[in-house]
Amino acid sequence: MTTTDDLDALIAALPKAELHLHLEGSLEPEQLMMFAERNGVDIPFKTLEDVRAAYDFSNLQDFLDIYYQGMSVLQTEADFHDLTDAYLKRVAADNVRHVEVFFDPQGHTERGLPFDVPIGGILKALDAAEEKYGITYRLIMCFLRHLPEEDAFETLAQAEPWLDRIHGVGLDSSEVGHPPSKFERVFAAAREKGLKLVAHAGEEGPPDYVYEALDLLKIDRIDHGNRSLEDDALTARIREAGLTLTVCPLSNLSLCVVDDLKDHPMKKMLALGLKATINSDDPAYFGGYMNQNFRETAKAVGLTREEIIQLAKNSFTGAFLPEAEQARHLAEIDKVAASMV
Numbered sequence: 001m002t003t004t005d006d007l008d009a010l011i012a013a014l015p016k017a018e019l020h021l022h023l024e025g026s027l028e029p030e031q032l033m034m035f036a037e038r039n040g041v042d043i044p045f046k047t048l049e050d051v052r053a054a055y056d057f058s059n060l061q062d063f064l065d066i067y068y069q070g071m072s073v074l075q076t077e078a079d080f081h082d083l084t085d086a087y088l089k090r091v092a093a094d095n096v097r098h099v100e101v102f103f104d105p106q107g108h109t110e111r112g113l114p115f116d117v118p119i120g121g122i123l124k125a126l127d128a129a130e131e132k133y134g135i136t137y138r139l140i141m142c143f144l145r146h147l148p149e150e151d152a153f154e155t156l157a158q159a160e161p162w163l164d165r166i167h168g169v170g171l172d173s174s175e176v177g178h179p180p181s182k183f184e185r186v187f188a189a190a191r192e193k194g195l196k197l198v199a200h201a202g203e204e205g206p207p208d209y210v211y212e213a214l215d216l217l218k219i220d221r222i223d224h225g226n227r228s229l230e231d232d233a234l235t236a237r238i239r240e241a242g243l244t245l246t247v248c249p250l251s252n253l254s255l256c257v258v259d260d261l262k263d264h265p266m267k268k269m270l271a272l273g274l275k276a277t278i279n280s281d282d283p284a285y286f287g288g289y290m291n292q293n294f295r296e297t298a299k300a301v302g303l304t305r306e307e308i309i310q311l312a313k314n315s316f317t318g319a320f321l322p323e324a325e326q327a328r329h330l331a332e333i334d335k336v337a338a339s340m341v
C-alpha cells in the first residue's frame with residue numbers, strides 16, 4: 001500500500017521543473033518589510049501581521065492590487081537579486097532543478113525604474129544558480145494585459161539589449177476584458193525575434209481566450225488553461241497539439257478558480273491526456289511553494305504514485321530545454337522513482 005507519507009517522500013525526492021512562477025509573487029511579507037525599510041519606502045503596513053492580513057483576497061483583481069502595491073518596495077538591482085536568490089534557495093530545497101520564471105518589467109518601469117534595474121538583478125541571481133543550487137533557468141518577460149499594446153511594444157523595445165538573455169514573452173495581469181487578441185501584433189514581433197511565447201489564458205477568462213491565445217498569439221505553452229476543459233473540442237486540440245499547461249493548484253484555490261482543492265481538475269487533466277504540470281504561481285501570496293502544491297493536490301484529489309511521476313516528467317518535457325537535457329532529467333526521475341518503490 002502507498003501511504004500519504006510515501007507519496008510525500010516521493011514528491012520531495014523527485015527532480016522537478018517550475019514553469020509558472022512570477023518572481024514578484026515570491027515576495028514574502030518579511031521581505032516586503034525588509035525592502036521597505038532598506039529603501040525608505042512608505043507602505044501602509046506597520047507590522048508583519050498587517051502585511052499578512054493584506055495577503056488575503058478571493059479573486060484575481062484583488063490579488064493583483066496587493067501584488068502591484070507589494071512590488072513597489074523593490075527599488076535597486078540588489079533588491080531584485082536578493083528576491084530572486086531567495087526564491088532559488090527555497091526551491092532548491094524542494095528538489096527543483098530547472099525554473100522558467102516570469103517577471104513584470106512594466107510593474108517597475110511604470111513607477112519610474114529603468115528597465116535595466118529589475119532584469120540586471122534578476123539575471124545576476126539566475127546566472128549564479130547553477131553553481132550555487134544546481135538550478136538551470138529560462139527567463140520570460142510578461143506584458144501586462146491591462147495596459148495598451150503600445151506599452152507592450154515599448155517594453156519589447158527596451159528589452160532589445162537583453163534579448164540574448166530573455167528566452168520568451170508571456171501575458172499576465174487582469175484577464176477578463178483583456179483578450180489575447182489585444183496583443184496579436186506584439187506577439188508576432190516577439191516571435192520574429194525568436195522568442196518563445198506563452199500566455200495566461202483560461203484562468204478566469206473563457207475558453208474563447210484560450211482559442212485566441214492559440215490561433216492569434218500562436219503560443220508554445222498555456223499558463224493555467226483550466227477553463228479549456230469547458231470545451232471538448234478545445235481540450236482535444238490541446239491534447240493533439242501536445243501543448244503543456246502550467247497549472248497552479250494553490251493559486252487556483254486562493255483566487256477561487258476552484259472552491260475546494262478536492263474539486264481541482266488536475267486528475268481529470270491527466271486522465272484526458274493533457275500535459276499538465278504543477279506550479280506555484282505566486283507562492284508568497286498563495287501559501288505554498290512547489291512541493292506543497294504537489295502534496296496538497298495529491299492529497300485533495302488522490303493523485304497516484306504514477307500520476308505524481310508523470311507530473312514531474314511533464315515539467316521537463318514542457319520546459320524550453322533541449323531534448324538531451326530533458327532526457328537527462330527524465331532518466332533521473334526514473335532512477336529516483338525506482339529507488340522508492
Ligand code: HPA
Pocket residue numbers: 022025060067172173174200203251281282
Ligand atoms: O496568477 C496570475 N494571473 C494573472 N496575472 C498574474 N500576475 C501575477 N500572478 C498572476
Ligand SMILES: [Zn+2]
Pocket residue numbers: 020022172200223281
Ligand atoms: Zn501566473
